[in-house]
Amino acid sequence: MGGSTGYAIGIDVxxxxxxxxxxxxxxxNITARTVIHGKDYETPDAxxxxxxxxxxxxxxxxxxxxxxxxxxxxxxxxxxDSLRGIVKDITNLPNWRGEFTxxxxxxxxxxxxxxxxxDVNLMSIAELVRGAGNGCRNMLCVTLxxxxxxxxxxxxxxYRGSTLSAGxxxxxxxxxxxxxxxxxxxxxxxxxxxxxxxxxxxxxxxSESSLxxxxxxxxxxxxxxxxxxxxxxxxxxxxxxxxxxxxxETGSYIGIVFAAMVNVLNPDKIxxxxxxxxxxxxxxKAIRKTIxxxxxxxxxxxxxxxxxxxxxxxxxxxxxxxSVKTEFHEEIG
Amino acid sequence: MGGSTGYAIGIDVxxxxxxxxxxxxxxxNITARTVIHGKDYETPDAxxxxxxxxxxxxxxxxxxxxxxxxxxxxxxxxxxDSLRGIVKDITNLPNWRGEFTxxxxxxxxxxxxxxxxxDVNLMSIAELVRGAGNGCRNMLCVTLxxxxxxxxxxxxxxYRGSTLSAGxxxxxxxxxxxxxxxxxxxxxxxxxxxxxxxxxxxxxxxSESSLxxxxxxxxxxxxxxxxxxxxxxxxxxxxxxxxxxxxxETGSYIGIVFAAMVNVLNPDKIxxxxxxxxxxxxxxKAIRKTIxxxxxxxxxxxxxxxxxxxxxxxxxxxxxxxSVKTEFHEEIG
Numbered sequence: 001m002g003g004s005t006g007y008a009i010g011i012d013v014x015x016x017x018x019x020x021x022x023x024x025x026x027x028x029n030i031t032a033r034t035v036i037h038g039k040d041y042e043t044p045d046a047x048x049x050x051x052x053x054x055x056x057x058x059x060x061x062x063x064x065x066x067x068x069x070x071x072x073x074x075x076x077x078x079x080x081d082s083l084r085g086i087v088k089d090i091t092n093l094p095n096w097r098g099e100f101t102x103x104x105x106x107x108x109x110x111x112x113x114x115x116x117x118x119d120v121n122l123m124s125i126a127e128l129v130r131g132a133g134n135g136c137r138n139m140l141c142v143t144l145x146x147x148x149x150x151x152x153x154x155x156x157x158x159y160r161g162s163t164l165s166a167g168x169x170x171x172x173x174x175x176x177x178x179x180x181x182x183x184x185x186x187x188x189x190x191x192x193x194x195x196x197x198x199x200x201x202x203x204x205x206x207s208e209s210s211l212x213x214x215x216x217x218x219x220x221x222x223x224x225x226x227x228x229x230x231x232x233x234x235x236x237x238x239x240x241x242x243x244x245x246x247x248x249e250t251g252s253y254i255g256i257v258f259a260a261m262v263n264v265l266n267p268d269k270i271x272x273x274x275x276x277x278x279x280x281x282x283x284x285k286a287i288r289k290t291i292x293x294x295x296x297x298x299x300x301x302x303x304x305x306x307x308x309x310x311x312x313x314x315x316x317x318x319x320x321x322x323s324v325k326t327e328f329h330e331e332i333g
Numbered sequence: 334m335g336g337s338t339g340y341a342i343g344i345d346v347x348x349x350x351x352x353x354x355x356x357x358x359x360x361x362n363i364t365a366r367t368v369i370h371g372k373d374y375e376t377p378d379a380x381x382x383x384x385x386x387x388x389x390x391x392x393x394x395x396x397x398x399x400x401x402x403x404x405x406x407x408x409x410x411x412x413x414d415s416l417r418g419i420v421k422d423i424t425n426l427p428n429w430r431g432e433f434t435x436x437x438x439x440x441x442x443x444x445x446x447x448x449x450x451x452d453v454n455l456m457s458i459a460e461l462v463r464g465a466g467n468g469c470r471n472m473l474c475v476t477l478x479x480x481x482x483x484x485x486x487x488x489x490x491x492y493r494g495s496t497l498s499a500g501x502x503x504x505x506x507x508x509x510x511x512x513x514x515x516x517x518x519x520x521x522x523x524x525x526x527x528x529x530x531x532x533x534x535x536x537x538x539x540s541e542s543s544l545x546x547x548x549x550x551x552x553x554x555x556x557x558x559x560x561x562x563x564x565x566x567x568x569x570x571x572x573x574x575x576x577x578x579x580x581x582e583t584g585s586y587i588g589i590v591f592a593a594m595v596n597v598l599n600p601d602k603i604x605x606x607x608x609x610x611x612x613x614x615x616x617x618k619a620i621r622k623t624i625x626x627x628x629x630x631x632x633x634x635x636x637x638x639x640x641x642x643x644x645x646x647x648x649x650x651x652x653x654x655x656s657v658k659t660e661f662h663e664e665i666g
Contacts, residue, residue, distance in 0.1 A: 161599025168596040266494025
């Protein structure tokens with residue numbers, strides 16, 4: 001290592017651990033990495049102690065000098081002001097409440113330009129630059145998991161919107177008079193295709209549907225509390241009819257909202273990641289079918305629906321890339 | 334006039350007439366204007382004869398020299414390839430079928446740079462530059478009439494999408510198992526709030542609803558064939574309960590889709606024009622109520638919902654501005 005190569009630090013803050021990587025700016029590969037455990041960042045002070053030490057560690061391991069580190073990027077699972085570099089609220093880090101001026105604090109500690117954003121925005125940057133969205137001009141990036149998140153790439157740049165909150169596709173109304181959602185709306189997409197919703201729909205179908213469900217019931221030993229999207233997915237691939245129905249329905253729900261996004265955003269690609277997306281082809285086929293049935297023909301034909309490829313490292317890549325590629329930095333409008 | 338002031342020609346092609354204006358580039362005001370009637374442009378050849386003559390006429394009237402005309406913009410109510418300047422299909426001009434290379438043809442006739450786009454895109458440019466959207470960075474522009482059209486301004490520029498078809502909000506699914514639409518989907522917004530749909534919903538409500546409808550029935554002399562959105566609107570303002578209900582319902586349907594757009598696009602403003610928007614405050618209040626109820630709080634608080642202000646001249650302004658302001662010209666991606 002060494003020489004004049006530039007590096008960036010990517011920091012992916014999760015609810016229970018932080019993944020930190022030293023990323024080489026030539027090829028955007030992770031050169032060294034470490035993990036910081038929950039108790040070492042449960043307060044902003046602890047975070048500001050742990051991060052410099054972890055950066056020291058990965059640089060030493062890779063024989064990279066501090067001057068070669070051109071930027072630090074931080075992805076956070078919550079509400080952040082990316083423009084001013086302030087963390088507003090991270091549900092899973094209650095001790096961070098209040099306005100944590102994370103950018104300023106780290107910059108004065110380390111003297112390295114620091115940028116923050118939410119995790120879905122950074123995943124979209126990672127997939128755009130070195131993942132499934134490579135070469136795209138216009139792209140929608142979606143995570144399907146506990147919630148449904150989205151980020152929009154327009155003309156090769158992250159589009160954040162007028163209050164930095166663009167891309168919230170999870171709270172689009174799917175059913176006008178549907179179930180109430182935490183966001184205050186009813187019938188949001190997330191209420192039907194989030195992790196918990198998939199399980200709940202399956203529980204209901206088990207008691208109401210006449211479709212065959214032996215494979216599924218065997219795999220959970222008849223114990224409904226064992227149901228997870230992963231198990232329902234496994235049963236579907238093993239031929240369980242009820243489970244297959246659940247995924248077709250899930251795909252059709254997601255497809256209705258994706259078709260709307262195809263009509264409105266007319267993207268080259270929709271990149272889909274997150275735990276629920278692990279269901280793979282069965283889910284993607286159902287989404288694709290609905291897009292083809294419902295979206296306008298020309299944009300529907302153009303759009304590619306592809307799985308995200310960077311998995312658990314998307315956060316490290318995205319935050320590192322974001323910290324040094326200025327086209328992703330927002331301007332005050 | 335005369336001197337060194339620059340001018341642009343704005344051409345708004347409608348189904349039954351063309352409005353053409355000479356627009357001053359300093360203040361974007363219409364200096365002179367003329368109308369071309371249907372038979373004088375029913376074929377591409379007729380169009381290519383009429384337009385140069387009309388330009389000659391407005392320039393002469395305003396004492397503007399040909400060299401002062403810096404650009405020609407043309408707005409068309411249908412499917413156009415704005416990138417290559419080709420008209421693909423205009424439903425109301427059947428003799429234009431085939432690929433009419435309108436940009437090339439006019440440029441070689443007149444030697445003036447010529448640009449084309451669809452009418453909703455050009456309306457959005459007009460409202461952005463000298464209308465209700467002035468000063469916006471991110472904006473959604475919507476026309477409510479026979480159909481429901483949309484155009485998106487991102488970062489002060491028209492966003493056209495990867496196949497130049499972005500902004501099609503009229504064919505977003507409102508009701509999953511709703512009425513079939515010409516576009517191939519079912520339950521599209523347009524099937525519930527387009528002109529014909531508003532009338533149909535009113536006819537149904539007249540036979541099914543117990544709301545008071547005397548004022549409405551009197552205004553159509555009990556003849557349902559006289560129903561139009563305008564009449565239903567007049568009755569609503571006169572206190573007719575059934576008509577008021579129709580507009581509240583119309584606003585809630587539009588509001589569901591606007592709330593989705595607020596979540597995804599996070600715009601500064603939504604500018605709404607077209608015949609149905611003439612219903613004014615009663616409709617706007619119902620839309621606003623639904624946005625507030627359904628969209629995420631931060632982007633909902635930011636977005637302003639405002640009526641378009643340029644009315645029937647939006648097409649002339651938009652096409653003229655488009656022809657000379659390069660930030661609105663698309664690039665090959």
